[in-house]
Structure formats: C-alpha cells, structure tokens
Amino acid sequence: MDYTMQIQDTAARLFSEEKIDLFIGYRSTGFDNNQVPVLIHHYQDVEQLVFTDKSVFNLTNYLKYEYTRNKRVGLVVKGCDSRSLNLMLTENQVKRENLFIIGIACEGVMNEQGEKAQNCVECVMPDAVIYDELLGAPTGQREYQVNADINELAEQPLIERGTHFEEIFENCIRCNACRHSCPLCYCNKCCIDQETSTLYQGSNTTSGAFHALMTWSLHLAGRCVDCRNCEKACPSHLPLHLLHKQNEQVIYENFQEHLAGMIKDDRGAFYKYSMSDPDDFIM
C-alpha cells in the first residue's frame, strides 16, 4: 500500500487550482521508518507527503483546532478515519464544503513491531466511507468480529478482571494524551479536567485514573471508531482498546448492530431513539 505519488499529485492540483488553504497528510521522519502528521500550506511543500502502511495517525484529529476550523482543508482518510470524520460532520464540528477528502481503500497499517495492527486485522470497514477521491480497490464491509482481548477477558472471573484493570490503570500518568489525540474529543471544556469541574479527582492516583478513563470511554461509547489514536498516543502503553471495544460490542449486540460513523447523519446509538431498542435493562 503506497499512495505517495497519487496524494502528492492531488494535493499539488488542489493547491494550484486554489481549492484548499492547507493539506493534512503524513511525512516521513527520516528514521525508524516513522511517519508523523504534517500540515502543508504551500504548493512547493507537497513533496513532503507520503502514504504507506506506516501512515497510522488519524488526521481528522487536526480538524478540531482553531487554525483549521474555517479553512478549506484537504486531507487523507483511511477507513476508520473516514468514520470519525463522518461523526464530526454529523456533530457539526466541520463543514463538508470546506473539505476535500482523499479516501483510501485501506489494506491495514503496521504497528511498532512491524505486524499488521490488531484493529486492522479486525477492521469492519477498511474502505473510506466518505471521500471526494478514492485510492485503491475497495473490498467492502466485513463481518463484525469480537475483539480477541475482550474474549479472553470475558473468561476471567470478575475479581480477577478488576485486578487486571487496576494493574493497568496504575500505570496511567494522567497526561491526557488519549483524549487530546481523539478526533471525537473536541469539547472546549472536558469534565475530567480538575480545572473545569470538581466532579473528578485531579490527583494522579490509580482510582483517579480509573474514574477519569471510564468516564472518558463512556462518552465515546457508540461513537468510537476504533482508530486507536488514543492507544498509540499513550506513553504508558495502556490497552485502552479494552474499554472502547467492550462498549462497542455491547452496543453492537444491543442496538441493531450499530457501528459508529458508517453513514453520514447517523447520530450514534445513544443519540437516537428507536421503538425497537431493547428495554430489558429498564426497571
């Protein structure tokens, strides 16, 4: 999977036709085969752009900042990224007419160890679901798979599972990299910040981290698209997907196989009411 040339060509064309103010893509850092996001403002810089199976970061994260908000932006989205973009459009965070979207029919990206990333192996929708231009051959929607780690966890007794999570959260340093890397965490004020609310512990204790991360993951329930920006951002390597995938699975099973961001204007499981929703949890 290498669309470097195609993306450079498109970006160059968009700049020369003055259709965009900036282009968000990936550039190579020049070592360890690493790629980082890059915001390009000028025609002459498009040569920096690359796209391979190391283009991991979900670029829609950059649409939430002031300096991109009212600009005409070109960007590259993979399957999962396009779903988060769909949600941002639905939630009125970006305007469709401001965007030129290069969609990728993704073949999966690599993790740090050079293997295909877990979320790519289990991906339900590798093709971009919203785009102006599509690169690659679409393979269509796949069958939903329950996450391997969740399956494993489900077999453990409750107490053991609790200890397991406690051990995980013990390593959290509350840097909030997960939240800041999530394209769907665009709130100006967040309830888990001690500075804006007194509901949550500001301290860095295990229980504080537990409380904050659980709340955060619940705010993303039915919205998370499993791009794993949060997990890749985490300096302590916490398996945050355990929280999100669990939520996703519960919602998939209970709310008519709902998957976040597959269709534009689909507001998500918790934001719409349907007569056929299960009500067996209501007393």
Place this chain on the structure above:
Amino acid sequence: MNLTTYITEPAGLQSFYEAIVATNETYAPVEKLGKFDYKQIKTPPECQPDSPIEQTMSIKPLFFPKSARVMKYEATAEGTDVTDTTEDPLAGKRVILGVKHCDARGLQVLDEVYKWDYIDTDYQKRRENTIIISARCEQAATHCFCTSLDYDVEQSDAMDVAVINGLDGKVYIQARTEKGEHFLKENASGLAATNGSALEEMKKQYQAFSGSFRLKMDYKEINGKMQSRFESPAFEEVATNCVSCNTCAFVCPTCHCFKITDERIRDEGVRYKSYDSCNNIYFTLMAGGHNPRPAKYRRWRQRAMHKFVYYKERFGVNLCVGCGKCTISCPVNISIFEVVNQVSNV
C-alpha cells in the same frame, strides 16, 4: 578521596547485581505493557538493568512522585483538624540499578531548583538515601543527544556508581562519588580493583559511545541564539502538530511543575500534589479568565525557552538533558531537538 574502579566479567556483573538485590531495597527497570518503568524488584532474576534507553520512563517518580499526599483534614465539632500525613519520604536506604545517564543527570538538574530558597526536604531525603548505579549506555538511541548538552558523560558524578562495558569484553564498575565508593566497599567485595590501563579501556568505550550519536548540536550557539528568539514566528510553526497533551512533561526527567488539588468526601478531604504541564491550556488560566498563554505556540515557547534559556539563566544548568523521552512518547513525535534547532535557525 580516591575513587576505585573494579573490573569483572559479565557474569561477575550479574552476581554483583544479584548480591545487591538480595540485601538492599532495589529498584530497576521492569517491563510492563511493553514499556520499562523503574519498579522495586524483590528477586535477582527480575534484574534486567539493560532496558532500551528510550523505552524507559524516567526515574523522576521515585524522587518526585506523580501524586503525593500533602495532608488530610477533617471537619469536626471543634473545628477543622489538619493532619500532616505526608507520605513518608523514604525511611531506609535504597539502590536504583540500570539508571540511564540522562536520568541521573536529570536529578542533578532538579537538585538546583529544589535546594533553591525553600528547601524541599522530602526530595533531599530521598536523594541522600538513594544509591544510583548507572546502566551501560553502549550506543545512542534514535533521539538521544545528551552529549551535546554541556554534559561530560565520562566524568559525570550524577551517578554514584557507573557500570561501563569495555570494548575488551570486560565490565568496569567505577565509583563516581564518595557515597558510591563506600557502597562498593561494602558490596563489591568479590571484585578486583583495577588501575590506569583499565581506565584507558573505558575511555575507548566512551569514545565509541560518543561517536554513535545521530543528533548533535552546538549547545553554546543554540543557547545564545535562543535568548533572542522570544518573538520568533517559528514557534507557531513547530506548535501546529502539537495536540496539547501533557505527555512530554510527565515523562521528562527534569520537568517539575505541579498542581495542588483537593479531594473531599463529606467532612473529610485529602490534598494532593500532582504533576502538571505547561502544555496544559489551564496551566496559567487565572480565576478572572485572563490567560497569558492561550495559544499553543505560546505554551510551546514557554516550554522550549524554559528548557534551553530560562533555567540556565537562573540556575546555571540546562533543563533539557537530551534523553529523547518526550519525542518517543509524543503522540505526533515532536522533537525538542528539532524545535530548538528550527527556532534558533530562523
């Protein structure tokens, strides 16, 4: 005082470590979730001091915990009852194995601010009661640049004991401070002391190490140039990629900003002191709503200038030790090395 160097085979080093673990409260890098963190180890086999440089959290939390309890209080009928329940800083002595050079240097840098004016006694106590044994840095990692920052790895006394892998296959264990000398007298009894010719071997190893750096900068030049770059437009450029999380500061061995927060349940409460970061948008937000650093580039400017100019101006040492932890941990791999180079070259 004379500082002794001991020489041994790699197997001898392992038994040296094992003897320490058996008799001391020992900390060493332990792998957890694919990341190394300095944790207490109880049995010798756990001892794996040669963790990869960048994949290791700093030793800062062992001296400046991520969240420390300041006090407890309780509202009673007679009034408020404040108990100073500061967690015991450190009762006995402890040893930290496998400390990276940059981490050890980071503590020396932190010492400056903690002994300035109001003395942080807890930190001092933890410092005094800890023996730091540095790891064998054989090759610089991708983001390392410690040798560029006014830091003489070869002569450094940031660690009490330095462990050096000679190019001749031998291991040299060298006392660097008086404290280290005493410690080795007690703990390196089975090892042979060595002299001049061995030091030559160590020098060779250091030369090889110094030559392995991908990143190099002229610190004097950068520091001089940065002083006049406060208004530089380059800050805006370097900050665009930043997602405003606090990762860089929390993993940094020298970042020392903290916040004080209260947690109350009915009539009881606890006050904590926890890490904070200048990249946090609320960091300087005042109650009236005024925020001197509302924009990302202003916060990045504070970070870069504090690291490379302000601290040096105030305390005479550079606040960055060139460990590369921030770069490797950053969600978008912003490199402080690149930032200061870019800013000073505009």
Place this chain on the structure above:
Amino acid sequence: MEQLLVPTICTVDQLIEETPDVRTYRLKFKDDSLTDSFKWLPGQFVEFSLLGSGECTFCIASSATRKGYFDCSIKRAGIVTADIHNELDEGDEVGIRGPYGNWFPLEELKGKNLLFIGGGIGLAPLRSLIQYAIDTRNEYKDFTILYGARTSADICYKEEIEEWKNNESLKVILTIDKAEEKWKEHVGVVPKILEEKVNPVVENTKVITCGPPIMIKYTLMSLDKLGFAPKDVVTTLEMKMQCGFGKCGRCNIGSTYVCKDGPVFTYEELQKLPDEF
C-alpha cells in the same frame, strides 16, 4: 516539600461585604500563639485555602502595624472564590500558608512623596501599604490616593476611604467610569483623571499602582507622559500560582519567578521581562 504545603488553620473573625462581588475576610489564627510569629510586610501574599475546594493566592490587604489580625479581600471570579463566597462565613475556618513573595521597597519610599493609583480590587495590596504608611506617617512627604472603580457600588473599603478623606494629611481622589446621580466626586477613567485633575509632582515622587491589566497599561502610558521615570513606578503583578515559593513552575515570566522575585516590581523591571502579557 509536602510539609511546606500544609496550611495553618485561621478563623474568620469578621466578614465585610465591600461590593456586590468583593468581600473582605478578617482572619485570626486559631492557635493564638502563632499570631506573633506571623510577620509580613505590605505587598506580600498568602495561599488561602477553603479546605475541600482548593487553594488561591491573595495579597494581604492590611498592614502588620494593625496587630492581631490580617485581611484578605476576595473577588468572586473562579470556582474556588465562588465557593468561598457561597460557603465561608464568620467563625468558619480556612487554611493559610505564607506570607510569600517580596514587598514594596519601604526603604526607598522613605522621604518621598507617595502617589497611590488603584483600580477596583487593585486597591487591596495598596491598602496594606497605605495603612502601613499612615501608621508611620512621619517618614513620608505628600500623600495622594487616586482610586477608581467602574461604578460607585464597586468601590471597596468605603468606610475606610471616608476615614482617609477625613485625615487631613492625605489627599484622596475618587473617580467612577460613568456619571451617576448623587455622585459628587470625579467621573472618568483613572488615566484621564490622573492627567487632567491630579497634577502630580514628578520630583521626588514614587508611584505605587495596582489594578486591572487594561488600567495599568494606560496608567503607565500616562505616567510616562507626565514624566515619571520607570524606576519610580511600582506595581504588583498577578500571575497564576500554586506553591508560592518557587517550585511549582507556574508563575515564571522568563527566568523571573513572580512568587519569589515579585509580586512587586518596578516598571523598569517589568520592561525587561519577556512580553507574556
């Protein structure tokens, strides 16, 4: 350091409603034996905690020459100050740490004319120095206080200002931003009144000013116009703080720590700082 962060308990002795959103809390040490060991000079600040809500930085608004108590004037602004206004009443207990920071250059002020320029809640740190100077009146020459507020209701320390007005050795000039019925004093913003009505003597005068940033900005310009040298203008800075003693890294502007090297700075010193404001 954690011990340094543990506050001492004080009791609210008296609560004075200054304006709709400013209250003055008069505090006494719960343990009376501590009163004498708590020494401060005008310009210093304390860390004031409402236990359970958090800690805030406030300047001490009274002078140590008035013995047995100290005042903190608190404007309702953020989460903690709102809690203080809502919850804290006479007889309640608060935690105090301090005093921290530097103080007004008392030695340099001796034998000089003093011109105080305050705006809104900015009179609080000046009040400490004014009280101090009144109690040691012989040390100073002419004594002028220019104080401005948005409306007559926003004037702090109303009773005390009356006392100052009745004190013949002081000259007090009050102003509000917009004209009101029954208001007999000046109308107009502080810098305008300073230029048009006060006619200060520049020779041998020290100016001490504090107020909202916008007032400070224009007042400094006016003072410049009137011919005051930057080294003769003293102000106190506001910056977010947590520890108060140079460790938490929050208040530094360049290599200057506002909590240790400040909060009192001369205009000359301020000009040398990086432009963070």
